[in-house]
Amino acid sequence: MPDLTGKHGLILGIANKRSISWAIAQATAAAGARLALTYPSERLEENVRELAAKLDNPLVLPCDVTSDQQIAELAASLDREFGGLDFAVHGAGFAPADALHNPFVETSRESFRIALDVSAYSLVGLTRAVAPLMEKRGGGSILTLTFIGSDRVYPNYNVMGVAKAALESSVRYLANDLGPKNIRVNAISAGAIKTLAASGIAGFSTILQVYRDRAPLRRGVDTAEVADAAVFLLSSASRAVTGEILMVDAGMHTVGI
Numbered sequence: 001m002p003d004l005t006g007k008h009g010l011i012l013g014i015a016n017k018r019s020i021s022w023a024i025a026q027a028t029a030a031a032g033a034r035l036a037l038t039y040p041s042e043r044l045e046e047n048v049r050e051l052a053a054k055l056d057n058p059l060v061l062p063c064d065v066t067s068d069q070q071i072a073e074l075a076a077s078l079d080r081e082f083g084g085l086d087f088a089v090h091g092a093g094f095a096p097a098d099a100l101h102n103p104f105v106e107t108s109r110e111s112f113r114i115a116l117d118v119s120a121y122s123l124v125g126l127t128r129a130v131a132p133l134m135e136k137r138g139g140g141s142i143l144t145l146t147f148i149g150s151d152r153v154y155p156n157y158n159v160m161g162v163a164k165a166a167l168e169s170s171v172r173y174l175a176n177d178l179g180p181k182n183i184r185v186n187a188i189s190a191g192a193i194k195t196l197a198a199s200g201i202a203g204f205s206t207i208l209q210v211y212r213d214r215a216p217l218r219r220g221v222d223t224a225e226v227a228d229a230a231v232f233l234l235s236s237a238s239r240a241v242t243g244e245i246l247m248v249d250a251g252m253h254t255v256g257i
Contacts, residue, residue: 002235005032013091021091023223038063065122084136119163139182175243184242191249216251
């Protein structure tokens with residue numbers, strides 16, 4: 001496991017103990033990093049604080065990624081406490097329930113806007129805010145989380161697939177913008193994992209079974225496996241990797257039928 005001793009990181013997107021972002025927080029903390037965790041609303045604050053208590057001296061801060069002011073306040077708090085930032089994990093994603101339950105063609109303008117704002121634009125806003133903190137450290141690594149529904153149709157994924165496609169394209173443009181500053185931007189496309197977000201997708205248990213039946217490894221993946229890949233991308237071990245969408249899905253993306 002790469003060594004993150006002395007590094008400072010930011011983790012967004014923790015909802016509960018099954019969150020991929022939480023697995024990444026545990027893995028990066030175990031590798032030596034000190035972390036700041038965020039919660040998007042009062043409803044999730046207690047969950048995040050309970051989990052944060054398991055880490056060594058973390059920061060716990062509010063951040064609604066649809067608010068430029070809260071993102072700016074988050075960056076200011078990180079600067080005061082850490083004096084810079086080495087890595088950031090963007091695990092934010094959301095679409096209104098109607099946009100997941102109804103056929104994609106029925107997606108409303110407002111639901112489309114919300115999904116793209118929370119799930120894709122927020123990476124741009126967050127990156128703009130933390131890039132100056134990473135410049136103080138001579139560079140850094142930014143990581144976001146995506147899913148193959150960005151490229152292929154998955155039942156009931158709908159507008160989230162479009163949002164993830166925008167997210168992945170944003171990774172490439174941000175990587176190009178920030179490369180001269182030695183800031184890398186990558187994504188992990190994780191296999192189907194039963195997280196809180198996934199529970200809102202009808203028929204998700206069927207998707208999990210398809211992975212077990214058809215993926216080359218004949219199984220799904222777990223959050224710890226995604227977290228291990230994340231530590232690689234957040235560390236200097238991946239110092240020449242940027243603009244990449246790393247598939248951590250038991251090989252499912254290679255299969256046609």
